[in-house]
Amino acid sequence: xxxxxxxxxxxxxxxxxxxxxxxxxxxxxxxxxxxxxxxxxxxxxxxxxxxxxxxxxxxxxxxxxxxxxxxxxxxxxxxxxxxxxxxxxxxxxxxxxxxxxxxxxxxxxxxxxxxxxxxxxxxxxxxxxxxxxxxxxxxxxxxxxxxxxxxxxxxxxxxxxxxxxxxxxxxxxxxxxxxxxxxxxxxxxxxxxxxxxxxxxxxxxxxxxxxxxxxxxxxxxxxxxxxxxxxxxxxxxxxxxxxxxxxxxxxxxxxxxxxxxxxxxxxxxxxxxxxxxxxxxxxxxxxxxxxxxxxxxxxxxxxxxxxxxxxxxxxxxxxxxxxxxxxxxxxxxxxxxxxxxxxxxxxxxxxxxxxxxxxxxxxxxxxxxxxxxxxxxxxx
Numbered sequence: 001x002x003x004x005x006x007x008x009x010x011x012x013x014x015x016x017x018x019x020x021x022x023x024x025x026x027x028x029x030x031x032x033x034x035x036x037x038x039x040x041x042x043x044x045x046x047x048x049x050x051x052x053x054x055x056x057x058x059x060x061x062x063x064x065x066x067x068x069x070x071x072x073x074x075x076x077x078x079x080x081x082x083x084x085x086x087x088x089x090x091x092x093x094x095x096x097x098x099x100x101x102x103x104x105x106x107x108x109x110x111x112x113x114x115x116x117x118x119x120x121x122x123x124x125x126x127x128x129x130x131x132x133x134x135x136x137x138x139x140x141x142x143x144x145x146x147x148x149x150x151x152x153x154x155x156x157x158x159x160x161x162x163x164x165x166x167x168x169x170x171x172x173x174x175x176x177x178x179x180x181x182x183x184x185x186x187x188x189x190x191x192x193x194x195x196x197x198x199x200x201x202x203x204x205x206x207x208x209x210x211x212x213x214x215x216x217x218x219x220x221x222x223x224x225x226x227x228x229x230x231x232x233x234x235x236x237x238x239x240x241x242x243x244x245x246x247x248x249x250x251x252x253x254x255x256x257x258x259x260x261x262x263x264x265x266x267x268x269x270x271x272x273x274x275x276x277x278x279x280x281x282x283x284x285x286x287x288x289x290x291x292x293x294x295x296x297x298x299x300x301x302x303x304x305x306x307x308x309x310x311x312x313x314x315x316x317x318x319x320x321x322x323x324x325x326x327x328x329x330x331x332x333x334x335x336x337x338x339x340x341x342x343x344x345x346x347x348x349x350x351x352x353x354x355x356x357x358x359x360x361x362x363x364x365x366x367x368x369x370x371x372x373x374x375x376x377x378x379x380x
Contacts, residue, residue, distance in 0.1 A: 023274065026247040029218040032148045032191050035099030035120035037074050039148075039193055040218025040250040045276050047267040048220070048253040049260045050077040050103070056084035058091040064260070069097045071264040072279055075251065077101040077123060080110040089117035101150070108134040115141045121193075123150045126183040127159070139187045148191035151180045153207075154224050155198035170206035173198070177211060192217045193251070197224035201239040208243055218250035225255060232256040233266050240270050278313035281368070284328055284335075285318040292320035294338035294357050302361050303336075307368065312376035314368055317346075334367045336360055347371065 031041025039046060049068050053061040055078055065076050080086055080102045086109065093100060101121040102114030108129050111122055115138075122142060126135045126149075142149060153176045155168050162179075166172030173196045184192060194217050196207040204223055211219070223239045226232035236254040243249050254266040271277035285300040286292070300318045307316060317335035319325030329335025330349040337344045343360045345353040347367050355363045372379055 020275065023245055023276075024247040027212055027219075027249075029216050029250060030190070032193055032218055033146065034075055034101070034148060037099050039220075043250070045244070045249060045271055046074045046251040047072060047264060047271070047277075048075045048077060048101075048251055049073045049263045049267075050079070050253070050255075052260055054085075055079055055081070055092070056088050058088035061088070062092050062095045065092070065096050065098065065100075067261050068264060071261050072268055073098065073264045075099050075101060075121075077103050077253075079103040080114055081105070082110070086110045086113035089114050089119060093117045093119055108138050111138045112141055115145055115147060118145075119147070121148050121150060123152050125151060125153070125180045127180050135183060136187060139184060139189050142191075143189055146191070148193060149184065149189070150193040150195060150220055151177050151184075152195045152220070153177045153180070153197070155200070155203060156224075170196075170203055170210055173203075173207040174210050174214070178214065181215065181217070190217075193220050194218070195220040195222060197222045197255075199223065199225045199235075201235055201242075204239050205242050208248055209246075212248055219248060220251050220253065221249040222253045222255055225257075227257060229256055229258045229262060232258070236266065237270055241274065244270070244274055244276060272313075279311060280313065281307035281310050282313065282315045283307065283318065284316070284332060286320045286324065286328075288320055291323060292338060293340040294320060294343060294360075296320035296338060299336070299338075299357075299360065303364060306361065306365055310368065310372065310379070312372045312379035314371050314376070316364070316368065333371050334364060336364055 029040035032039045037046050051061050051064045053064050055061050068076050076098055078100060099120035101123055102119050103123045104111045106128055111124055129135050153173050155173060158168060158172050158176050162172045162176050166175060177194055177196055181192060196211055198204045201223060208219060221240050221243055223236045226235045240252055252267050254263045256263050268279050272282055283304055286296060288296045303318050315332045317328045317332035319328045320338040325337030329337040329346040335346045342356050344351050345363050345367055353363050
C-alpha cells in the first residue's frame with residue numbers, strides 16, 4: 001500500500017479554516033409569528049414546503065406533513081380549495097408537529113375554516129376575494145387569532161389591468177403586491193409576509209430587489225414552477241442564493257415537480273452553503289480525475305447516504321488523491337484522503353487512521369460518531 005505524503009499536524013490550532021468574508025447585513029424587517037416559528041425580525045431563515053395530497057384525505061395529508069417535518073421542514077403549507085378540504089382542517093391541525101399555512105384562493109369561507117381550526121398563517125391575496133365585507137371578515141378573524149397573512153404574487157396570475165399597464169414584469173409584480181398590501185393596511189392589519197415568484201430567475205430577483213425598497217415586511221423567497229428535481233434545484237439555488245447573499249429573504253421554499261420531501265434538503269443546502277443555517281452533515285467531495293486511485297465516486301455517494309441520518313452540523317471531506325486531499329481533509333471535522341487502494345482518515349486536522357479502501361466507509365462513520373458524541377451530544 002502507498003501512503004500519502006505527511007501533512008502538518010493541526011492539533012492545537014483553533015481555526016484550521018480561514019473565516020469566510022461576511023455576507024451583507026440582512027435586510028431589516030418586522031417580525032411575524034407563525035405558530036412557534038418567527039419569520040423576519042432577524043430570526044433564522046426558516047424552511048417551508050407544501051403538501052401534494054388531497055387535503056380532504058386528512059390522514060394522508062397529515063402523514064406527508066410528518067414526513068416533511070422529519071426532513072427538516074419548519075412550516076408546511078396546505079391547499080384548502082373546497083368545502084371537503086375545509087372540513088379536514090381541524091384534524092390536520094390537531095396532528096401536526098409544525099405550523100400550518102392555509103393556501104386560500106377566492107372563497108373566504110375556507111380561510112375562516114382554517115382560522116377556526118387554529119392554523120397558523122394564511123396565504124391569501126385579499127384582492128382576489130373582491131367583496132370588501134368578506135375581506136374584512138377574514139382579516140378581523142385573523143387579527144383576533146394573531147394569524148399572519150402572506151401576500152403571494154405569481155407572475156402567471158397578475159390582474160388584467162396590471163398586465164395591460166406593466167406587462168408580466170417585475171414592476172407589475174411589485175404593483176400587484178402593493179395593491180394587496182394596501183387593502184390589509186387600510187384595515188390596520190400589518191402581520192404580513194410577502195412573496196413575488198416567477199419561473200424566471202432574473203424576473204424573480206428583480207422583483208424582490210425592487211420590493212425591498214418599498215416595505216419592511218419579511219419576504220418568503222421562491223422560484224415558482226422551477227421544474228423537475230435537477231432543473232428546479234439549479235434555478236432555485238441560483239435565484240434564492242443571489243437574494244440571500246444580498247441579505248434579502250426571511251423564509252424559503254424550493255418548488256420542485258417532485259415529492260415535496262425532496263424540496264427540504266435543497267433548502268437546507270442553500271442555507272448551509274451561505275453559512276445562514278446549520279443542519280446535518282456538510283460534505284466536501286472531489287469530482288474525481290485521472291489522479292484518483294480509489295473509487296471516489298462510489299465512496300462519496302455512500303458517504304452521502306450514511307450521513308443523511310445525522311442532524312449534527314459535522315463537516316466531512318471525501319477526497320481522492322494527494323494533491324488537494326490532505327489539505328481538504330484536514331480542514332474538515334472528519335475527512336478521507338485517498339491513496340492507492342486505501343485512504344487516510346483525518347479528524348480535526350490530525351491523521352488518525354490508515355485503512356484499506358474496503359474499510360474506509362466504516363472507519364469514517366466511526367469517526368463522525370466520535371465527533372458527534374464529543375461536540376453535539378444533543379443530536380445523539
